Amino acid sequence: MTCSVPADPSSRFTTHCDLSAEGVSCERDDRILFEDLSLSVKKGDLIQLVGPNGAGKTTLLRLMAGLNQDFDGQVCWYGENIQTCFHDYARQRLYIGHLSAIKKVLTPLENLRWFVSSWPEVKEDDLWQALDEVTLAGYEDVPCQQLSAGQQRRVALARLLVTPTPLWILDEPFTALDKAGVIWLEGQLARHVAAGGSVLITSHHALSDIPALRQIELGMHK
Numbered sequence: 001m002t003c004s005v006p007a008d009p010s011s012r013f014t015t016h017c018d019l020s021a022e023g024v025s026c027e028r029d030d031r032i033l034f035e036d037l038s039l040s041v042k043k044g045d046l047i048q049l050v051g052p053n054g055a056g057k058t059t060l061l062r063l064m065a066g067l068n069q070d071f072d073g074q075v076c077w078y079g080e081n082i083q084t085c086f087h088d089y090a091r092q093r094l095y096i097g098h099l100s101a102i103k104k105v106l107t108p109l110e111n112l113r114w115f116v117s118s119w120p121e122v123k124e125d126d127l128w129q130a131l132d133e134v135t136l137a138g139y140e141d142v143p144c145q146q147l148s149a150g151q152q153r154r155v156a157l158a159r160l161l162v163t164p165t166p167l168w169i170l171d172e173p174f175t176a177l178d179k180a181g182v183i184w185l186e187g188q189l190a191r192h193v194a195a196g197g198s199v200l201i202t203s204h205h206a207l208s209d210i211p212a213l214r215q216i217e218l219g220m221h222k
């Protein structure tokens with residue numbers, strides 16, 4: 001089934017974000033992580049989930065990304081349950097988990113080629129440019145297992161530059177980045193929302209300089 005989503009020809013995206021969690025509750029090991037939670041992510045939103053370790057931030061991100069169905073309530077894309085239009089939804093959201101999901105036996109370039117295979121409009125030149133921007137020029141053909149943790153994170157984050165999705169769902173994306181990488185990523189977040197994109201993020205890093213920021217606190221249940 002396909003979602004009925006209006007196109008916006010004036011935007012760099014084919015559509016804008018309209019994601020909503022409605023009455024979502026989730027329990028793990030008899031402990032309530034969140035209950036009857038509602039949340040919407042629209043064009044230009046930058047929403048940071050905050051809370052202590054174990055509060056449920058990753059769990060909420062994964063269910064908003066459609067990667068976890070073990071919860072009550074529903075998550076909708078343009079009013080339709082994301083599970084019934086998952087194929088279309090997955091083309092409109094970029095999820096980067098805290099493990100990055102890069103294939104370590106592949107090179108940075110091969111990882112990006114594999115990753116963008118769902119977006120045929122992305123050109124080979126775009127991949128080289130993205131690797132250059134994340135300061136991996138010269139490392140394009142080195143297997144990722146030979147890169148440092150921060151460089152591997154940069155391979156994962158290069159996807160932000162090549163994927164034409166309005167919605168970014170990012171779990172602790174600042175992990176292992178050096179100071180310059182942190183500044184670069186903050187700039188990318190700010191630029192994405194200013195261009196009409198949307199970001200749902202967990203991070204223990206303060207994002208207070210980004211004007212669009214809204215925080216949602218988890219971990220209120222004992």
Ligand SMILES: Nc1ncnc2c1ncn2[C@@H]1O[C@H](COP(=O)(O)OP(=O)(O)OP(=O)(O)O)[C@@H](O)[C@H]1O
Binds near residue numbers: 056
């Ligand atoms: N698959 C699972 N089975 C059982 N319990 C789980 C599962 N996944 C997560 N949990 C539990 O759910 C709780 C929330 O985990 P989650 O990873 O969402 O927390 P978090 O807020 O992202 O934490 P952190 O800040 O440490 O990354 C934890 O107590 C965790 O043990």
